[in-house]
Amino acid sequence: MTDESWLDRAAGTYQRDPDFIAEGLSLELMEQATVLMDAAGITRAELAQRMGVSKPYVTRLFRAPANLTLRSLAQIALALDAALTVSFCEAPTPRRFAPGVQYTSPTSR
């Protein structure tokens, strides 16, 4: 895409906002947890039990706060028998996209 879209412009205002990046990553990771839970038929109540925490606590995690801790993510990973990886990579250019999402070109969909 050559022209900057409305959403690109809106996201651009947050490009260097750590809360935006952290919330985006948190959103993506909790989305992945949701997919894993759906596939395994695990409810939030069951996840809470596996993590040894309360259900309201799990609900707060799924609200994907910017300050979601690596420890909480590790707890979720252990409860879901999943591996957890967090890494740095080269910043994408020129288009902005959702933090944590593996980008593929619109032309390849």
Add this chain to the structure above:
Amino acid sequence: MQSDQGHRVNFWVNMRLKEIARGAKFTLYALDFGQGDQEDCPALDFLSELERTNVRSHRRFISLLLRHADAGPIKNREFSNPLRDGVFEFKTEYTDRLLYFYEPAGATILTHGFKKIPNYNREIDTAISYRAQWKESS
């Protein structure tokens, strides 16, 4: 359906779509009730207002829209839910709602946004009506 200055236009219902993002999974549009150069997009007006009044909620919606466009439908029910008759909602922890529906061929269409009240059936009905009008004549 015809093209008018980059918009997809449905003249029968005086409704057109403004493309707001083209992601890897979905192209996002906002319903636009304006004419000619004048835009009247309730969803974008809502987001602009939110940018002034609640930047955290605005920031969250931008994250949700980016994620939806690039990676597909959001399954976490804290942020997106099906409502009724093909209408869905994006929502934030600040009780703000942005309604949308799907059109075949990878399009997501935002209708309008609002601050949630206990019973928001009227808002859902409005989005259902927009969806029906758009689909009937396109």
